[in-house]
Amino acid sequence: MRSRFDTERILLALAAPTLAVLVAALLSSVALLVAGHSPLSTFQSMASFGVDSGSIVQILNKSITYYLSGLAVAIGFRMNLFNIGVDGQYRIAAFFAAVAGGAVALPAPLHVLLIILVAAVVGALWAAIAGVLKVTRGVSEVISTIMLNFIAGGIVAYLLNPDRLAVRQGSQLINTHPLRQSGWFPGIPLPGGEVYGFIVVAALCGVGYTVLLNRTRFGYDLRATGLSETAAVASGVDVRRMVVRTMLISGGVAGLVGLPTLLGESHSYGQDFPLGYGFTGIAIALLGRNNPIGIGLGALLWSFLEQSSQILDLEGVPKEIVTIMQGVTVLSVVIAYELVRRFSLVQQQRRVGAELGTAAPTGDEVPA
Amino acid sequence: MSTPAAGSVPVATDAPAVELHGITKRFPGVVANRDIDIVVQPGTVHAIVGENGAGKSTLMKILYGMQRPDEGRISVNGEPVSFSSPADAISAGIGMVHQHFMLADNFTVLENVVLGAEPGRLGVLDFAAARRRIREISAAYGLDIRPERMVEDLGVGDRQRVEILKVLYRGARILILDEPTAVLVPQEVDELFGNLRELKAEGLTVLFISHKLDEVLAVADEITVIRRGTTVATVRPADVTARRLAELMVGSDLPSPETRESTVRDEVVLAVEGVTVRAEDGRTLIADVSLTIHSGEVLGIAGVEGNGQAELVEAIMGLRPAESGRVLLSGRDLTGMHTRPRRTAGIGFIPEDRTRQGLLLEATLWENRILGHQTEPPNVSGIWIDRAGARRDCERIVEEYDVRTPNIEVAASALSGGNQQKLIVGREMSSRLSLLVAAHPTRGVDVGAQAAIWDHLRAARAEGLAVLLISADLDELIGLSDSIKVILRGRLVADADPKTVTPEELGSAMTGAGDHRGGPEPSDVDEATADWPASAADGASVGSVGPAGSVGPVGPVGPAGPAAGGAVDEPADPLGGRHREPGGGT
Numbered sequence: 046m047r048s049r050f051d052t053e054r055i056l057l058a059l060a061a062p063t064l065a066v067l068v069a070a071l072l073s074s075v076a077l078l079v080a081g082h083s084p085l086s087t088f089q090s091m092a093s094f095g096v097d098s099g100s101i102v103q104i105l106n107k108s109i110t111y112y113l114s115g116l117a118v119a120i121g122f123r124m125n126l127f128n129i130g131v132d133g134q135y136r137i138a139a140f141f142a143a144v145a146g147g148a149v150a151l152p153a154p155l156h157v158l159l160i161i162l163v164a165a166v167v168g169a170l171w172a173a174i175a176g177v178l179k180v181t182r183g184v185s186e187v188i189s190t191i192m193l194n195f196i197a198g199g200i201v202a203y204l205l206n207p208d209r210l211a212v213r214q215g216s217q218l219i220n221t222h223p224l225r226q227s228g229w230f231p232g233i234p235l236p237g238g239e240v241y242g243f244i245v246v247a248a249l250c251g252v253g254y255t256v257l258l259n260r261t262r263f264g265y266d267l268r269a270t271g272l273s274e275t276a277a278v279a280s281g282v283d284v285r286r287m288v289v290r291t292m293l294i295s296g297g298v299a300g301l302v303g304l305p306t307l308l309g310e311s312h313s314y315g316q317d318f319p320l321g322y323g324f325t326g327i328a329i330a331l332l333g334r335n336n337p338i339g340i341g342l343g344a345l346l347w348s349f350l351e352q353s354s355q356i357l358d359l360e361g362v363p364k365e366i367v368t369i370m371q372g373v374t375v376l377s378v379v380i381a382y383e384l385v386r387r388f389s390l391v392q393q394q395r396r397v398g399a400e401l402g403t404a405a406p407t408g409d410e411v412p413a
Numbered sequence: 414m415s416t417p418a419a420g421s422v423p424v425a426t427d428a429p430a431v432e433l434h435g436i437t438k439r440f441p442g443v444v445a446n447r448d449i450d451i452v453v454q455p456g457t458v459h460a461i462v463g464e465n466g467a468g469k470s471t472l473m474k475i476l477y478g479m480q481r482p483d484e485g486r487i488s489v490n491g492e493p494v495s496f497s498s499p500a501d502a503i504s505a506g507i508g509m510v511h512q513h514f515m516l517a518d519n520f521t522v523l524e525n526v527v528l529g530a531e532p533g534r535l536g537v538l539d540f541a542a543a544r545r546r547i548r549e550i551s552a553a554y555g556l557d558i559r560p561e562r563m564v565e566d567l568g569v570g571d572r573q574r575v576e577i578l579k580v581l582y583r584g585a586r587i588l589i590l591d592e593p594t595a596v597l598v599p600q601e602v603d604e605l606f607g608n609l610r611e612l613k614a615e616g617l618t619v620l621f622i623s624h625k626l627d628e629v630l631a632v633a634d635e636i637t638v639i640r641r642g643t644t645v646a647t648v649r650p651a652d653v654t655a656r657r658l659a660e661l662m663v664g665s666d667l668p669s670p671e672t673r674e675s676t677v678r679d680e681v682v683l684a685v686e687g688v689t690v691r692a693e694d695g696r697t698l699i700a701d702v703s704l705t706i707h708s709g710e711v712l713g714i715a716g717v718e719g720n721g722q723a724e725l726v727e728a729i730m731g732l733r734p735a736e737s738g739r740v741l742l743s744g745r746d747l748t749g750m751h752t753r754p755r756r757t758a759g760i761g762f763i764p765e766d767r768t769r770q771g772l773l774l775e776a777t778l779w780e781n782r783i784l785g786h787q788t789e790p791p792n793v794s795g796i797w798i799d800r801a802g803a804r805r806d807c808e809r810i811v812e813e814y815d816v817r818t819p820n821i822e823v824a825a826s827a828l829s830g831g832n833q834q835k836l837i838v839g840r841e842m843s844s845r846l847s848l849l850v851a852a853h854p855t856r857g858v859d860v861g862a863q864a865a866i867w868d869h870l871r872a873a874r875a876e877g878l879a880v881l882l883i884s885a886d887l888d889e890l891i892g893l894s895d896s897i898k899v900i901l902r903g904r905l906v907a908d909a910d911p912k913t914v915t916p917e918e919l920g921s922a923m924t925g926a927g928d929h930r931g932g933p934e935p936s937d938v939d940e941a942t943a944d945w946p947a948s949a950a951d952g953a954s955v956g957s958v959g960p961a962g963s964v965g966p967v968g969p970v971g972p973a974g975p976a977a978g979g980a981v982d983e984p985a986d987p988l989g990g991r992h993r994e995p996g997g998g999t
Contacts, residue, residue, distance in 0.1 A: 259798075260797055260798055260800075261796050261797055261798060262787050262788070262793050262796055262797070262798060263796070264798070265780075265783060265787055265798055266787060268776075269773055269776075269784060269787075272773040272774070272775055272776055273769070273772075273773050273774065275769045275770050276769065276770050276771065276772060276773055276784060278732060278752065278770075279730070279732060279752070279762065279764055279770040279771070279785065280752075280756075280784045280785035280786075280787065281751070281752040281753030281754075281755075281756045281757075281785060281787070281788075282752075282753070282787075283751055283752075283753065390775070390824060390826060390827070393823055393824055393826075393827040394826065394827045396819070396827070397818060397819060397823055397827040397828060
């Protein structure tokens with residue numbers, strides 16, 4: 046009996062992404078055809094460029110960042126909190142981590158650890174502002190986190206100044222004081238280049254996410270709150286405290302988003318530090334359905350599309366077609382999962398009903 | 414069965430407007446309707462009354478084509494019909510006015526009325542014709558509606574008339590009104606009844622669903638009582654009293670939940686001392702409530718729904734802050750504590766609304782086993798969820814409480830309501846409790862399961878569990894309780910001895926009077942209870958419902974008196990002026 050439900054569950058779980066990818070490919074083909082390009086050859090050249098060994102390293106590196114960002118968003122999603130502020134959280138966190146890391150000299154593991162710690166704490170505190178505002182003043186976290194993104198950007202821009210916490214390098218670029226080598230995270234050499242060593246930390250975060258949510262009391266409370274706030278409250282969950290704690294954790298993970306770049310490549314926070322990973326994280330959390338493995342696959346798919354788009358210019362196909370593909374993929378995944386979710390709920394109800402319908406008491410009700 | 418009310422227009426045809434025969438509707442694990450027989454004469458107001466969960470709404474959904482019956486026949490105006498959607502029902506001349514209005518605020522009345530039935534040709538709206546028809550209908554039935562007004566500017570009563578107009582506009586001759594007075598204040602109720610009489614006078618038929626007996630007696634020509642999914646009687650208001658109707662509704666010939674030999678011990682488990690709870694807008698929801706429950710005692714709270722039972726439960730569970738007063742569990746002050754420490758202190762909770770408060774519908778059964786007991790074995794060890802332990806114990810509950818499910822990995826939403834309830838009861842009874850707060854523990858549960866739940870409660874009581882029992886089923890209340898208190902408008906107004914009290918006596922105490930008619934709804938808690946002195950001792954304000962039907966000091970309840978529901982020895986509304994518009998709070 047149980048196995049029957051499980052097989053069906055697995056089938057349904059596979060149905061959604063398959064459906065979504067097919068629909069996305071179809072719609073992207075339409076877009077390509079409209080633009081006057083052959084979908085088949087476009088996909089072909091994207092695929093062949095995407096599996097090039099150099100591309101693979103790029104894709105992996107990008108997806109480490111995206112994975113962390115997706116996780117940060119997903120933690121909030123699991124309790125219906127929309128942390129749109131991952132972008133601001135990772136930027137301000139990476140900035141202060143870079144400042145702290147640039148200011149000290151420590152033995153290698155401690156130095157890296159310090160930077161990670163500072164980033165997580167700054168990210169958590171920044172996100173907590175939105176959490177505290179929500180529970181004390183009822184401010185929607187969607188609004189406050191978006192606004193905090195701008196404030197974070199403003200603070201970083203203000204402090205990233207040679208008169209304050211930064212140094213001028215060359216004539217144009219302004220950076221924080223570069224990290225000593227003890228503060229670098231060693232990379233993993235591959236044929237096509239070096240993969241950020243931070244991939245290990247990202248993987249640990251994924252494991253931690255699973256364990257926290259599925260195996261701990263805290264995770265249970267969090268998921269319960271996401272599934273039904275009223276039931277969670279009646280069960281004794283202090284939702285206000287949960288909101289703040291969840292924002293702290295989400296922000297803590299968000300604080301790590303900038304670190305693969307900081308520790309593995311740039312070694313300082315400069316004006317050219319990448320923006321926008323936080324918003325990509327929202328799309329990836331949606332793609333991965335808040336599932337740690339799904340988020341990983343989503344991150345890989347996303348960065349694969351981004352990387353392989355670079356070949357398109359050479360083929361004379363506008364690169365923007367990839368943006369359309371990404372958007373269409375997210376939409377079809379969201380729709381497909383919702384359809385499958387509803388379908389499987391109804392199926393379950395029907396199955397339980399069918400199995401027990403005959404056993405339902407019909408005659409033994411009340412003698413009126 | 415001629416048209417009973419004086420002044421109604423005799424109708425041309427003798428065929429009943431609506432005839433339902435042998436309607437049966439099953440849902441997985443539960444029978445919502447069984448052998449329903451109703452004959453509605455044309456040009457009458459026919460009321461259908463029953464407790465919440467008795468099957469009224471399922472029946473109306475069947476008649477309105479939203480659900481198909483498994484068995485039975487429906488005829489409209491003598492013609493057999495079979496509806497597969499509300500559109501079919503509408504074309505047969507049946508219209509439904511839902512309890513919750515379905516109007517677009519930023520549209521005018523005219524636009525709202527034509528929405529979905531736009532007049533005109535070739536896509537051009539013919540508003541002039543529609544406006545004319547709305548005026549005609551409004552004038553013909555005395556609805557007093559101007560088509561140009563914006564819906565957002567209208568009051569609740571006006572909006573309801575717009576809803577009625579909407580169905581009339583679509584040609585309905587048979588109107589179903591689902592709990593139409595739930596959202597109205599008393600004056601609006603009177604206006605609505607005026608409108609209904611106009612409709613009747615024009616030969617229309619109205620099906621009026623309610624559980625408010627006074628209203629039904631005031632407006633209906635015939636009353637059909639539904640209990641546990643089936644029709645138990647059809648009566649004329651002239652032939653019955655509110656008491657008799659209440660008796661029919663709750664039934665007095667059910668299998669008895671009797672628990673006779675007393676297990677009450679000396680030790681006080683729950684002490685509620687002078688608890689007052691106000692709504693955010695300042696209305697008093699419960700006023701100066703004091704009660705004690707001993708070990709091994711079941712204390713029943715009787716009351717018409719919306720008189721403060723839910724708020725009392727929430728105050729005890731820490732879900733709603735009390736403005737004043739204390740809650741003590743075995744002498745330990747819980748006041749101001751959050752829900753979780755209260756639960757870990759030994760309070761179990763069977764909530765009134767299982768889908769909102771008792772379950773995570775999309776989570777599996779074993780995950781629901783953990784809900785509310787996230788701090789105790791076998792669900793957890795330390796900070797970790799003990800998945801194996803929770804699964805094992807969930808299997809045990811499924812077995813012991815006869816939860817009908819293929820396995821414990823299905824989502825809670827897949828179970829029928831009765832089986833969901835059994836799971837909740839099993840879960841709450843599986844902890845080491847000193848107090849169980851049980852709100853409607855057997856609501857929506859079939860009789861077999863009901864008896865099993867009663868048995869479990871009795872067994873736990875014998876072992877010393879204290880139970881606060883809230884129930885709309887008076888037999889359950891009388892049968893299970895060791896003592897009963899009556900709650901009316903947020904205060905405990907009477908004590909009853911379950912050994913001697915009858916459902917009728919209890920029923921009249923619950924409504925604050927015997928069988929007066931047309932009075933205000935007892936649910937407007939605010940009027941009677943605004944700011945009573947907190948010093949009023951428990952005993953002083955409490956009357957007693959005796960076996961001889963003497964309803965103690967509960968009696969003096971005038972329909973409009975400001976101190977309605979208060980006992981005689983209480984000062985009348987000392988602070989005065991705190992009255993608010995009634996009707997909004999419940």
